[in-house]
Amino acid sequence: MAARGRYDYTLLTVLGILVLSGLIILYSTSAYNGEVKFCDSSYYLKKQVFATGLGFLAMFFTAQLDYHRLKNIAWLCYLVALLLSIAVIFVGREYNGSKRWLALGPLSFQPSEFAKVAVILFLASYVTHNVKKMYRMRTLIKIMIVVLPIVGLVGASNLSTAIIILSIAVVLIFVASPKYGQFIFLGAAGAGFMGIFLALESYRLERLAVWKNPEAYEKGYQTLQGLYAIGSGGLFGRGLGQSIQKLGFVPEAQNDMIFSIICEELGLFGACFILMLFLLLIWRFFVIATQAKDLFGALIASGAMAHMMIQVILNIAVVTNTIPNTGITLPFISYGGTSVVFLLVEMGLVLSVSKNGSYCEEEITE
Numbered sequence: 049m050a051a052r053g054r055y056d057y058t059l060l061t062v063l064g065i066l067v068l069s070g071l072i073i074l075y076s077t078s079a080y081n082g083e084v085k086f087c088d089s090s091y092y093l094k095k096q097v098f099a100t101g102l103g104f105l106a107m108f109f110t111a112q113l114d115y116h117r118l119k120n121i122a123w124l125c126y127l128v129a130l131l132l133s134i135a136v137i138f139v140g141r142e143y144n145g146s147k148r149w150l151a152l153g154p155l156s157f158q159p160s161e162f163a164k165v166a167v168i169l170f171l172a173s174y175v176t177h178n179v180k181k182m183y184r185m186r187t188l189i190k191i192m193i194v195v196l197p198i199v200g201l202v203g204a205s206n207l208s209t210a211i212i213i214l215s216i217a218v219v220l221i222f223v224a225s226p227k228y229g230q231f232i233f234l235g236a237a238g239a240g241f242m243g244i245f246l247a248l249e250s251y252r253l254e255r256l257a258v259w260k261n262p263e264a265y266e267k268g269y270q271t272l273q274g275l276y277a278i279g280s281g282g283l284f285g286r287g288l289g290q291s292i293q294k295l296g297f298v299p300e301a302q303n304d305m306i307f308s309i310i311c312e313e314l315g316l317f318g319a320c321f322i323l324m325l326f327l328l329l330i331w332r333f334f335v336i337a338t339q340a341k342d343l344f345g346a347l348i349a350s351g352a353m354a355h356m357m358i359q360v361i362l363n364i365a366v367v368t369n370t371i372p373n374t375g376i377t378l379p380f381i382s383y384g385g386t387s388v389v390f391l392l393v394e395m396g397l398v399l400s401v402s403k404n405g406s407y408c409e410e411e412i413t414e
Contacts, residue, residue: 056402059332066325070381076289077309078302092383099385103392110396114404122173129166132159133201147205157386160202160209168351175224176344182225208374219354259372271369273298274308285315302383307367326360336402345401352398
């Protein structure tokens with residue numbers, strides 16, 4: 049258990065192994081694309097290592113803070129996330145047909161990744177201030193209304209991240225609410241909202257058709273190649289660096305479809321090892337949340353747990369064609385500088401809770 053005044057070293061160890069494994073897998077997956085596009089097989093690795101270094105600095109800085117101090121500025125983080133999401137719509141940089149990035153000179157970042165962390169902090173603070181009213185349906189509706197603007201703005205260009213943000217909100221409300229029957233209504237309302245959102249753009253409905261019958265559509269090519277990679281890996285895989293599908297058959301293999309390359313190179317056992325690391329990470333979030341001294345800390349850890357769990361499940365579901373392709377990355381494994389930076393900031397928040405807001409084992413025994 050996390051002791052007061054000490055970080056959760058189990059969480060740090062698992063995180064370190066996961067990040068290191070992710071960098072090795074990323075290099076193996078991206079070397080071919082890097083060589084073909086940039087004449088540098090380590091192009092993607094270098095950028096990811098740089099982002100990971102920044103992320104670890106941000107993580108340790110965040111972990112040193114007392115998370116209680118963030119309660120009063122949580123609304124400001126949410127406001128900044130809203131403004132950045134609006135900016136993406138008007139001045140965002142488009143890549144592969146999606147406008148999701150803001151450019152800062154030579155650098156670019158995805159505000160939607162910051163929005164995930166901002167929503168966790170904001171809702172943790174908002175729910176804590178209204179905890180005595182959580183049994184009222186009116187309070188739950190009010191919270192969802194507050195969250196819907198960021199969901200809508202992010203969803204305009206990035207439906208997958210909007211789904212994750214909405215899911216995080218539902219989980220945090222569920223954790224704090226004493227009445228579970230209210231979630232039947234919220235679930236129906238959420239399903240209706242997502243149905244309307246899908247119908248607004250024809251390409252989103254097209255994804256459903258591609259999902260049902262990928263062989264009949266050109267856009268099903270990536271899904272089929274990913275499934276070929278998974279099937280060819282067998283139990284033990286072809287060996288690290290020996291993937292065939294990453295040689296241009298799976299487009300942008302280092303991004304959303306990287307789990308298929310893991311299965312091809314490392315086989316079922318390698319894929320299970322990566323999944324076990326995620327399960328251990330989620331388990332530590334759960335322990336920290338249950339041992340937190342206050343609701344605010346418990347909700348921060350619960351939000352991080354929900355984020356990690358939802359994103360991992362959705363990514364693997366997409367790769368295996370269990371759900372339609374939504375462009376969700378695998379945390380700490382897929383290529384993406386903004387993603388890894390803000391994921392590590394999120395880890396810093398959880399470490400702050402483990403250090404400043406958890407009971408030690410002696411206290412529990414007493």
